[in-house]
Amino acid sequence: MNIPGSGIVKGMVVTARNMLGSYVDKERLTTEQYPEERPKLPENSRSFPFLVYDGSDPEAGMRCVSCKICEKECPPQCIYIVQDRDAAGKALKRPKVFDIDIAVCMSCQICVEVCPFESIRMDTAYELSSYDRFGSLVLDKSALLKSNEYYHSIHPTEAAETDGRIEADRLKKEAAAAAKAAAAKKAAEEKAAKAAAEAATAPEPPKTEVQA
Amino acid sequence: MNDLLQKFNALPWDAIGQWLVLLPAGVMLLAAAGAVALRNLIHAALCLTLSFIALGIVFIALGAEFVGFVQLLVYVGAVAMLIVFAILLTRPSDLAGAMSPFAGFGPVGGILTGAALLIALLAFIFSSPAAKTPMPSMPVAPVAQIGNLLMLDFVVPLQAVGVLLTAALIGAAVLAMEDKKP
Amino acid sequence: MKFFDLLETAPSDLLKWFVNLLAGYGVPAWLLAVISAVIIIGTVIGVFLGLFALCSVMERKILARVQNRYGPNRVGPFGLFQPVADGIKMITKEDLVPRSADKIVHFLAPVVMMIPALMVLAILPYGRGMVPAELDAGILYFFAVGAGTEVAVFMAGWGSNNKYSVMGAMRAIAQMVSYELPLIISAVVVAMIAGSLSPAAIVEAQGTFAFGFIPGWYVLTPWGFVACILFYIAALAESNRSPFDLPEGESELVAGHLTEYSGFKYATFFMAEYVGMFAICGLLVTLFLGGWQAPLPFLTIVPSWCWFFGKVAFVAFTMIWVRATLPRLRIDHLMTFAWKFMLPMSFAAFLAAAAWHYAGRGPLAWALSAVIVGVPYFILGNHFTAKFAVSNRRYQFSE
Numbered sequence: 001m002n003i004p005g006s007g008i009v010k011g012m013v014v015t016a017r018n019m020l021g022s023y024v025d026k027e028r029l030t031t032e033q034y035p036e037e038r039p040k041l042p043e044n045s046r047s048f049p050f051l052v053y054d055g056s057d058p059e060a061g062m063r064c065v066s067c068k069i070c071e072k073e074c075p076p077q078c079i080y081i082v083q084d085r086d087a088a089g090k091a092l093k094r095p096k097v098f099d100i101d102i103a104v105c106m107s108c109q110i111c112v113e114v115c116p117f118e119s120i121r122m123d124t125a126y127e128l129s130s131y132d133r134f135g136s137l138v139l140d141k142s143a144l145l146k147s148n149e150y151y152h153s154i155h156p157t158e159a160a161e162t163d164g165r166i167e168a169d170r171l172k173k174e175a176a177a178a179a180k181a182a183a184a185k186k187a188a189e190e191k192a193a194k195a196a197a198e199a200a201t202a203p204e205p206p207k208t209e210v211q212a
Numbered sequence: 213m214n215d216l217l218q219k220f221n222a223l224p225w226d227a228i229g230q231w232l233v234l235l236p237a238g239v240m241l242l243a244a245a246g247a248v249a250l251r252n253l254i255h256a257a258l259c260l261t262l263s264f265i266a267l268g269i270v271f272i273a274l275g276a277e278f279v280g281f282v283q284l285l286v287y288v289g290a291v292a293m294l295i296v297f298a299i300l301l302t303r304p305s306d307l308a309g310a311m312s313p314f315a316g317f318g319p320v321g322g323i324l325t326g327a328a329l330l331i332a333l334l335a336f337i338f339s340s341p342a343a344k345t346p347m348p349s350m351p352v353a354p355v356a357q358i359g360n361l362l363m364l365d366f367v368v369p370l371q372a373v374g375v376l377l378t379a380a381l382i383g384a385a386v387l388a389m390e391d392k393k394p
Numbered sequence: 395m396k397f398f399d400l401l402e403t404a405p406s407d408l409l410k411w412f413v414n415l416l417a418g419y420g421v422p423a424w425l426l427a428v429i430s431a432v433i434i435i436g437t438v439i440g441v442f443l444g445l446f447a448l449c450s451v452m453e454r455k456i457l458a459r460v461q462n463r464y465g466p467n468r469v470g471p472f473g474l475f476q477p478v479a480d481g482i483k484m485i486t487k488e489d490l491v492p493r494s495a496d497k498i499v500h501f502l503a504p505v506v507m508m509i510p511a512l513m514v515l516a517i518l519p520y521g522r523g524m525v526p527a528e529l530d531a532g533i534l535y536f537f538a539v540g541a542g543t544e545v546a547v548f549m550a551g552w553g554s555n556n557k558y559s560v561m562g563a564m565r566a567i568a569q570m571v572s573y574e575l576p577l578i579i580s581a582v583v584v585a586m587i588a589g590s591l592s593p594a595a596i597v598e599a600q601g602t603f604a605f606g607f608i609p610g611w612y613v614l615t616p617w618g619f620v621a622c623i624l625f626y627i628a629a630l631a632e633s634n635r636s637p638f639d640l641p642e643g644e645s646e647l648v649a650g651h652l653t654e655y656s657g658f659k660y661a662t663f664f665m666a667e668y669v670g671m672f673a674i675c676g677l678l679v680t681l682f683l684g685g686w687q688a689p690l691p692f693l694t695i696v697p698s699w700c701w702f703f704g705k706v707a708f709v710a711f712t713m714i715w716v717r718a719t720l721p722r723l724r725i726d727h728l729m730t731f732a733w734k735f736m737l738p739m740s741f742a743a744f745l746a747a748a749a750w751h752y753a754g755r756g757p758l759a760w761a762l763s764a765v766i767v768g769v770p771y772f773i774l775g776n777h778f779t780a781k782f783a784v785s786n787r788r789y790q791f792s793e
Binding site: 002003004005008011012014015016018019022023028029030031033 | 456459460461462463464467715716718719720771772774775776778779
């Protein structure tokens with residue numbers, strides 16, 4: 001038999017169980033108490049770009065060679081690069097000025113995809129609010145340069161992959177260079193051997209003052 | 213707290229008491245005048261509500277607590293709301309005072325009518341037997357006495373009023389019912 | 395033991411000490427009476443405003459826990475200073491009045507709302523001998539003064555000069571008037587059995603203990619239980635609380651009659667609603683739950699005012715619990731429920747109480763009154779919760 005009002009009582013039992021359970025069962029309360037507890041972001045999350053440097057000196061270990069491909073490919077055109085020149089005016093393979101306006105940047109990651117030198121990557125920092133509307137949202141080179149260790153800490157898989165690629169490239173270059181050196185050495189040895197063989201078989205030429 | 217109550221009761225209420233009646237009565241008269249004279253219909257209704265409240269306070273100050281509370285409950289809680297609902301639901305297009313057909317008589321006619329009514333009422337009240345009997349003392353349990361009177365001595369008028377109210381309720385329901393198509 | 399006795403009479407002892415101190419300085423008697431009245435009134439209002447502040451944060455925290463989240467927990471320990479932050483916010487908000495609003499009516503509505511809410515606190519017995527105003531017709535005073543709330547709701551709705559406010563006000567008044575009937579009849583049932591309309595006498599009448607340990611509260615009788623539930627539901631409707639908060643539901647009519655109120659005026663309405671809720675909980679406790687009486691004979695050492703406020707806190711907690719559970723009622727469902735279910739049930743409770751009294755208050759009386767309330771409950775309840783057969787729709791306008 002249907003007792004009228006039993007539905008309400010059942011509903012109130014469910015509510016009470018929820019309420020009392022929230023004190024006992026820690027899994028019920030899924031609230032993260034920001035800013036004491038930060039959310040655990042997935043590994044591929046991205047916010048704005050940064051420049052990677054190897055080693056301990058940012059300026060010396062910077063991977064960027066100022067090729068300006070990222071500046072050209074950036075859709076909202078938020079990157080501004082000025083190439084460094086030495087005292088004589090010859091272009092150096094490093095940027096003097098590298099600014100990214102993160103108020104404009106749309107985190108599309110195209111600059112990362114097109115960089116041939118694995119030097120620009122996406123950061124995950126999101127607490128970037130400022131009171132200044134335009135000035136402090138333009139990050140210059142010193143603010144953008146972050147170490148490879150930092151890159152490993154935020155994107156371990158990607159960083160390991162990048163390092164592997166760089167290592168493989170370096171090995172290939174070394175192998176190519178070694179092969180070239182070996183070939184050159186072999187060519188030189190062959191040439192020397194041939195010359196020695198020719199010198200051994202050929203008649204003694206008259207001693208002239210003209211030397212070869 | 214009983215000795216405080218005694219101190220409270222020992223205050224010179226006879227001197228203060230008349231002001232407790234005269235002030236709400238004055239407010240009631242002013243509010244009634246406002247209810248009649250104000251142009252804005254809702255303001256007039258609210259002034260009428262204020263006069264009901266003041267009348268309730270007069271009853272309480274005169275010692276008739278039950279009547280005073282019932283006045284507040286019924287008149288303010290139900291009748292005033294009814295008046296207000298009637299105004300709201302039958303929204304006249306111009307709430308701020310349409311001219312009434314008696315407006316041409318001016319204030320003299322109103323004063324004369326009011327004076328005549330006042331004299332007639334005073335004459336009837338002072339010549340009635342109620343004015344000649346002395347005021348009885350306050351009973352210990354006034355509400356119980358009213359209940360007894362209503363249920364024992366005056367039960368027939370009570371039931372008649374009940375039947376009347378039921379008829380009115382059923383009539384209102386019938387009037388408000390929508391005609392159902394077969 | 396002595397300590398508990400001291401606690402029991404502590405409030406009145408403090409007042410007496412202070413009054414005697416002033417009398418020692420030669421203050422005249424009439425001024426002493428006025429000062430003591432002012433102190434009592436100030437204390438009662440202060441206690442209830444403090445309870446309002448506590449309730450506003452506890453409601454949010456309890457609702458949150460039911461919904462598996464924390465409530466406010468930033469301001470103060472466990473978020474308990476949240477009302478201070480809310481108060482500062484309300485006071486510093488801009489007070490907007492619509493240009494074409496009726497200024498006097500719009501201004502006076504919060505005032506007229508707050509005054510009855512505070513006035514009804516005068517007749518509740520907070521403890522043994524602790525009633526601010528001993529009125530012979532106290533219960534009637536409660537309902538008479540509570541009628542002022544309806545005037546205030548109308549003034550709020552009309553004064554805003556806003557269609558939705560007027561509609562919200564009309565619905566709110568219809569709801570309040572409809573639910574006043576079961577409310578008053580349930581109260582009258584108790585007054586009939588207790589033999590008096592005075593709250594102090596009603597509490598005294600519930601001071602017996604049946605079999606030595608079952609308290610003689612009216613909620614523990616069949617008619618009293620039904621009357622208590624009816625009173626509770628009608629109390630929820632009178633204070634416009636969920637599930638009867640259609641007049642102020644945000645998704646329905648913006649905020650109904652409160653749409654055009656901002657800042658401190660809105661805070662006044664909010665305060666009046668909560669203080670009214672506490673007052674009606676207090677009346678429920680007085681009428682049905684035994685007021686300041688302890689539930690078991692040996693627990694009378696705990697001061698009476700502790701029991702009163704504990705019971706009021708429990709009833710308020712159940713009101714918050716109900717709010718967390720039930721969805722909002724539609725206006726026609728609300729009115730149907732009041733007129734077609736609650737009013738007949740309140741008459742049934744009335745009959746059952748009379749039968750209980752005249753059958754001698756013995757076991758036969760208990761069985762008889764249980765039958766008199768039980769049968770209509772099941773019949774009416776099943777009628778209204780039955781699944782209606784699906785028939786051809788009758789289109790009103792297109793045919």
